[in-house]
Amino acid sequence: MSSLFPALSPGQSPARADGPGDRVALRFGPRTLTYGDLAAAAGALAARLQGHGRVAVWATPELETAVAVTGALLAGVPAVPLNPKSGEKELAHILSDSAPSLVLAAPGAELPAAFSGLERMDVDVSGTGTAPDVPVCDGDPALIVYTSGTTGPPKGAVIPRRALASTLDALADAWQWTDADVLVHGLPLFHVHGLVLGVLGPLRRGGSVRHLGRFTTEGVARELNSGATMLFGVPTMYHRIAEALPDDPELAKALAGARLLVSGSAALPVHDHERIAAATGRRVVERYGMTETLMNTSVRADGEARAGTVGLPLPGVGLRLVEEDGTEIAGYDGESVGEIQVRGPNLFTEYLNRPDATAAAFTADGWFRTGDMAVRESDGYVRIVGRKATDLIKSGGYKIGAGEIENALLEHPGVREAAVTGEPDADLGERIVAWIVPADPGLPPSDEELADHVARRLAPHKRPRVVRRLDALPRNDMGKIMKRALVADA
Ligand code: MCA
Ligand code: AMP
Numbered sequence: 053m054s055s056l057f058p059a060l061s062p063g064q065s066p067a068r069a070d071g072p073g074d075r076v077a078l079r080f081g082p083r084t085l086t087y088g089d090l091a092a093a094a095g096a097l098a099a100r101l102q103g104h105g106r107v108a109v110w111a112t113p114e115l116e117t118a119v120a121v122t123g124a125l126l127a128g129v130p131a132v133p134l135n136p137k138s139g140e141k142e143l144a145h146i147l148s149d150s151a152p153s154l155v156l157a158a159p160g161a162e163l164p165a166a167f168s169g170l171e172r173m174d175v176d177v178s179g180t181g182t183a184p185d186v187p188v189c190d191g192d193p194a195l196i197v198y199t200s201g202t203t204g205p206p207k208g209a210v211i212p213r214r215a216l217a218s219t220l221d222a223l224a225d226a227w228q229w230t231d232a233d234v235l236v237h238g239l240p241l242f243h244v245h246g247l248v249l250g251v252l253g254p255l256r257r258g259g260s261v262r263h264l265g266r267f268t269t270e271g272v273a274r275e276l277n278s279g280a281t282m283l284f285g286v287p288t289m290y291h292r293i294a295e296a297l298p299d300d301p302e303l304a305k306a307l308a309g310a311r312l313l314v315s316g317s318a319a320l321p322v323h324d325h326e327r328i329a330a331a332t333g334r335r336v337v338e339r340y341g342m343t344e345t346l347m348n349t350s351v352r353a354d355g356e357a358r359a360g361t362v363g364l365p366l367p368g369v370g371l372r373l374v375e376e377d378g379t380e381i382a383g384y385d386g387e388s389v390g391e392i393q394v395r396g397p398n399l400f401t402e403y404l405n406r407p408d409a410t411a412a413a414f415t416a417d418g419w420f421r422t423g424d425m426a427v428r429e430s431d432g433y434v435r436i437v438g439r440k441a442t443d444l445i446k447s448g449g450y451k452i453g454a455g456e457i458e459n460a461l462l463e464h465p466g467v468r469e470a471a472v473t474g475e476p477d478a479d480l481g482e483r484i485v486a487w488i489v490p491a492d493p494g495l496p497p498s499d500e501e502l503a504d505h506v507a508r509r510l511a512p513h514k515r516p517r518v519v520r521r522l523d524a525l526p527r528n529d530m531g532k533i534m535k536r537a538l539v540a541d542a
Pocket of ligand 2: 199244315316317318319320338339340341342343344362422424436439446449450451
């Protein structure tokens with residue numbers, strides 16, 4: 053197949069007056085790499101990675117992560133991005149499930165004990181070398197990204213090279229995304245949004261990305277006011293922007309001057325969309341995706357950004373709404389709710405080591421079941437109205453399985469029973485609520501202790517923000533916890 057990154061191939065860089073190799077590809081704080089630098093550093097790394105099966109990447113929000121993943125892709129070696137804040141249980145699971153042959157990390161990065169025994173390779177962003185000419189097929193695995201389900205530990209979605217290429221090219225078409233674009237974002241680099249769209253996207257276009265290290269409204273304003281053209285964020289980030297806008301004229305000016313503001317990973321509340329539009333004259337464009345499918349729909353740059361809608365299926369993506377009994381909903385009536393099912397070159401190939409889960413994720417005729425419920429408006433726009441599984445929580449744009457947190461809570465000696473739900477939160481979309489029955493009612497574990505316990509075992513973003521203590525959990529005749537009763541009583 054053709055190269056994932058034409059701008060990194062010798063002699064094929066986009067023809068621009070400023071010389072292709074001298075153009076800035078990546079900027080993380082004060083550190084930058086031009087396309088020439090990146091070709092040399094990722095090329096050198098790719099040469100060192102030859103012959104490796106699968107490599108883990110300690111995905112800190114730094115240049116090294118971008119070089120590591122680019123180098124692995126140039127070498128045809130699948131990369132497994134890891135959350136550098138993953139707790140011991142989560143990390144142990146991902147490492148044993150994905151069985152990487154080494155871990156790539158920034159020099160000086162401290163790796164937890166879970167890595168002992170695994171070879172470490174430091175990423176040298178000033179390395180010089182040439183990527184080997186390796187034969188790759190478009191169905192070859194490019195990334196393995198771990199994603200939570202309702203129960204059990206996260207599953208590794210195997211994302212092929214063709215999915216990266218097709219989703220990024222479809223977005224280029226929808227967003228008129230070119231090598232002239234300079235993207236700003238502060239998203240984490242161990243998920244599809246920040247890594248695939250936010251780093252590999254600009255590199256595939258031959259444009260640039262400025263990563264903020266961590267999201268702040270000040271950083272967004274500074275970059276959009278000094279040459280950046282696009283912003284990517286999760287709704288929590290746009291909520292914080294909407295909150296800051298009334299007192300921040302620099303931020304309002306920055307957003308007003310941007311070419312494109314894009315939100316995804318969760319629903320952008322209509323209130324935040326409208327507040328941003330009123331303060332800046334700009335409407336945020338929503339796109340809808342999933343780790344397993346990359347991007348499915350988007351509002352186009354030249355289309356109408358209607359609050360609460362995620363636009364039209366992207367080029368190449370087949371999308372249908374299906375009723376509970378499998379009947380397809382043909383009409384675009386804005387009312388009939390069905391599950392979104394998709395197919396196309398943007399899809400993952402399998403869950404690593406989980407043929408059962410892979411089979412269950414697809415219909416007999418090959419469509420992927422997203423679990424998201426939607427309607428289609430008269431012009432075909434998709435409006436997402438909910439999710440099939442109440443045990444999946446979207447908090448800060450992260451998908452979090454209730455079962456995973458319940459299992460972690462039950463491992464705490466002070467917890468006898470546990471149930472986890474999500475409840476509406478203006479900032480996070482949903483916040484994680486832990487309902488627990490203490491082992492000793494006279495000495496219940498504190499909120500902080502349980503939050504720390506989950507953060508240490510799984511990840512900080514999976515920690516409960518609220519803990520409620522009960523004498524017993526409501527159960528039906530079969531002994532199953534009735535979560536709806538919990539939420540109703542709150
Ligand atoms: C707090 N912290 C703790 C604890 N309490 N650490 C350990 N133990 C504790 N008990 C730390 C956190 O680690 C963090 O550290 C800091 O306190 C703040 O944490 P938190 O409140 O959770 O974060 P926040 O500031 O509220 O973060 C909001 C956020 C974040 C920036 C919007 O949620 C975020 O980055 N979301 C992006 C999610 C995303 O990219 N999803 C894409 C997946 P420190 O201060 O050091 O950070 S979905 C996807 O990819 C699909 C394809 C799609 O459609 O996009
Ligand atoms: P993840 O599995 O973490 O990749 O998250 C994918 C899920 O995020 C989807 O199944 C949707 O539920 C949700 N999602 C992503 N983008 C949007 C959006 N623009 N609006 C509503 N939900 C979204």
